[in-house]
Amino acid sequence: MSATQSATVPATQSIASARVSGMDRSSNGLRSAGPANLPPDFDLGAQDVLDRATAIAALAQADDLLERSEPEQALPLYVRGTGCPDRDVAAAAYYGLGNVLYRLDRDAEARVAWQRATSFGDSTPAAYRAWRQVAAAFVREGDLRGALDAYRHCERLLRLALLHEAVRLAEHRDGRGAIQRRCGGRVEARRQARGPL
Numbered sequence: 001m002s003a004t005q006s007a008t009v010p011a012t013q014s015i016a017s018a019r020v021s022g023m024d025r026s027s028n029g030l031r032s033a034g035p036a037n038l039p040p041d042f043d044l045g046a047q048d049v050l051d052r053a054t055a056i057a058a059l060a061q062a063d064d065l066l067e068r069s070e071p072e073q074a075l076p077l078y079v080r081g082t083g084c085p086d087r088d089v090a091a092a093a094y095y096g097l098g099n100v101l102y103r104l105d106r107d108a109e110a111r112v113a114w115q116r117a118t119s120f121g122d123s124t125p126a127a128y129r130a131w132r133q134v135a136a137a138f139v140r141e142g143d144l145r146g147a148l149d150a151y152r153h154c155e156r157l158l159r160l161a162l163l164h165e166a167v168r169l170a171e172h173r174d175g176r177g178a179i180q181r182r183c184g185g186r187v188e189a190r191r192q193a194r195g196p197l
Contacts (some may be wrong), residue, residue, distance in 0.1 A: 020121025025063040026078070026096030030088060032056040044076045055084035055093065062096055072102040082116075090119035095130045101131075111137035155175045 003149035007158065011088030021034030032053045038061060050058065062077035078100055114137065117130035 011077065024099075024129055025060075026092045026126065027059040027063050028092075029055060029090055030056050030059070036060065044080065046080075050080060050084050050091055052084065052086045054087045055086070059089070059092055059096055062100070066096070066100055066103065071100045074172050075104070084150075086124075087120040088124045091117045091124035091130065092126045093125040094120075094132070098130070098133055107137065107140065111127045111141070122157055122160075128154060128161070131157060 024080060029071045031065070040055045042054070042058075058077045058181050059081050060075040062081070065074035065077070066069070075097070078097040082090055082097060084090045084093065094113050094117035098110045098117065101107075101110035101113055111134060113128045114133040116125075117126050118134060121127065131150055131154045137155060138147035138150055
């Protein structure tokens with residue numbers, strides 16, 4: 001290998017890893033009060049149902065593996081998460097399963113997994129992202145009617161999310177105003193007494 005070739009390989013690898021590290025993790029939006037790591041006795045081949053904390057830990061580890069371009073190792077972790085009785089976690093697991101199947105060039109199975117993620121309802125953290133992937137899969141398959149319907153669903157979910165955020169911000173602003181009114185201007189008086197920063 002020449003000096004020119006060896007110099008371009010690391011640059012290409014860093015660009016690829018930068019793209020992968022910015023990926024959308026299936027565990028985004030999931031919170032757990034339990035441990036962040038899988039228990040030492042965790043069995044990938046077991047058929048038992050995972051509790052919420054263990055399933056979220058499995059999804060986080062699968063996301064880490066997928067970010068390191070190890071989809072074959074991530075696949076069984078996502079599969080284990082799909083059986084979780086918590087619908088938010090199960091939807092996220094199917095979303096991650098779709099992502100890993102897509103990376104393994106199993107496009108039809110990936111679309112089915114993303115569609116399964118959407119079946120848990122529009123209020124799950126993975127719903128918008130799963131619908132977006134379903135729409136993109138339909139485009140790749142040439143089903144423009146399916147893609148249009150899925151993109152319209154995405155748009156509706158996005159509008160609802162923006163509306164909820166606007167309401168939350170308005171409530172926060174109203175709450176802050178109520179606090180200032182109850183303090184009778186004492187906060188502003190203290191701020192003026194301190195002077196400029």
